[in-house]
Amino acid sequence: MGFFSKDIRTMDDLFVHTLRDVYYAENRIVKALPEMIEKAEDSQLKQAFKAHLGETENHIARLQEVFRMHGVEVRGVDCPAIDGIIEEADDVVGEVDDPKVMDAALIAAAQAVEHYEITRYGTLVAWAKQLGRHDCARVLEKNLEEEKATDAKLTAMAEGSVNMKARAAG
Numbered sequence: 001m002g003f004f005s006k007d008i009r010t011m012d013d014l015f016v017h018t019l020r021d022v023y024y025a026e027n028r029i030v031k032a033l034p035e036m037i038e039k040a041e042d043s044q045l046k047q048a049f050k051a052h053l054g055e056t057e058n059h060i061a062r063l064q065e066v067f068r069m070h071g072v073e074v075r076g077v078d079c080p081a082i083d084g085i086i087e088e089a090d091d092v093v094g095e096v097d098d099p100k101v102m103d104a105a106l107i108a109a110a111q112a113v114e115h116y117e118i119t120r121y122g123t124l125v126a127w128a129k130q131l132g133r134h135d136c137a138r139v140l141e142k143n144l145e146e147e148k149a150t151d152a153k154l155t156a157m158a159e160g161s162v163n164m165k166a167r168a169a170g
Contacts, residue, residue, distance in 0.1 A: 033056065042165075
């Protein structure tokens with residue numbers, strides 16, 4: 001399905017397609033987080049990634065709920081954007097030797113993912129409301145708020161100590 005696919009004819013089709021996009025993304029993130037947890041040296045960062053893994057699993061369950069509420073099949077569609085963000089993060093992280101610099105790189109990678117998710121959930125919430133699906137919007141808003149909170153926690157960690165430790169490394 002291309003960007004201007006004939007398979008997307010209505011706003012509802014677009015909503016479902018984007019729902020499937022973020023469902024794929026969340027499942028991809030669940031697979032990527034354990035490696036990020038393993039690579040993180042900072043205990044606070046490690047704990048934040050562990051907590052977000054649990055949240056991400058809840059996001060998947062909420063998305064499944066929205067699929068059921070909306071009466072469509074639960075399934076993902078390939079999301080080249082999240083694949084690219086994760087691939088780029090793997091490339092950068094693979095080139096980092098110092099563990100303190102690694103933590104800064106991991107936060108940057110995680111925030112790129114968070115920002116993508118925030119845009120998707122914000123769009124889905126707006127579209128759900130436009131489609132009169134306030135029930136779906138309420139469920140999606142929970143994921144949106146948790147993504148925003150995770151981004152804020154990562155920013156606080158980066159600005160509070162991780163980036164300064166990385167700067168002092170080497």
